[in-house]
Amino acid sequence: MKIIRKMFLLSKENGSEENYETARACTDICDRISFAIFKKYCKTLLEEPITYIVWAVWGVRNEGEIDDVQVGIKKLVVAEMQRVMELMKWESLSDEQMLTVLYIVRGYIISKITYMIKAYKAKSFESAMIGERSRISLSLLQPMGTA
Numbered sequence: 001m002k003i004i005r006k007m008f009l010l011s012k013e014n015g016s017e018e019n020y021e022t023a024r025a026c027t028d029i030c031d032r033i034s035f036a037i038f039k040k041y042c043k044t045l046l047e048e049p050i051t052y053i054v055w056a057v058w059g060v061r062n063e064g065e066i067d068d069v070q071v072g073i074k075k076l077v078v079a080e081m082q083r084v085m086e087l088m089k090w091e092s093l094s095d096e097q098m099l100t101v102l103y104i105v106r107g108y109i110i111s112k113i114t115y116m117i118k119a120y121k122a123k124s125f126e127s128a129m130i131g132e133r134s135r136i137s138l139s140l141l142q143p144m145g146t147a
Contacts, residue, residue: 026084030105033080034112037073044069045117053113057106081105 038045045053055061056073066074084105090098 022087025087026105027108029080029083029087030108031112033076034109034116037076037109038113038116041069041073042120045113046120050114050117053117054110057110057113077106077109 052070053073055066056070057077059066059070059074059078061070081102085098085101088101090101093101
């Protein structure tokens with residue numbers, strides 16, 4: 001239990017809020033790039049299967065090549081990942097640590113974009129259902145009286 005406290009809670013041993021500046025900066029970079037990708041490629045991301053973004057962020061596909069949109073997404077991600085590594089002072093990281101950080105960052109970006117896609121689709125569906133309910137209820141109305 002002590003190790004969990006040391007890992008996740010602020011204490012005298014692991015420092016103050018200032019120690020989280022790098023983490024916050026990395027998160028901000030990932031959030032910005034996720035939103036920028038969703039905004040720029042929204043139409044394509046909504047039309048393609050959800051795995052489309054995974055292939056784009058990683059820059060590879062199980063079968064075949066990635067398309068031009070995926071190449072564009074990959075370039076954006078790679079550029080931002082270089083900024084993250086600079087913040088992390090990557091020169092001091094071992095190869096294993098660097099690969100771990102890059103793996104986690106890519107996973108975070110994929111999760112953020114996947115959530116945006118699903119949330120957008122759910123909101124669109126919800127809006128469509130509200131409109132459908134309005135049409136149904138209007139069709140059930142019976143005119144009363146004469147005009």
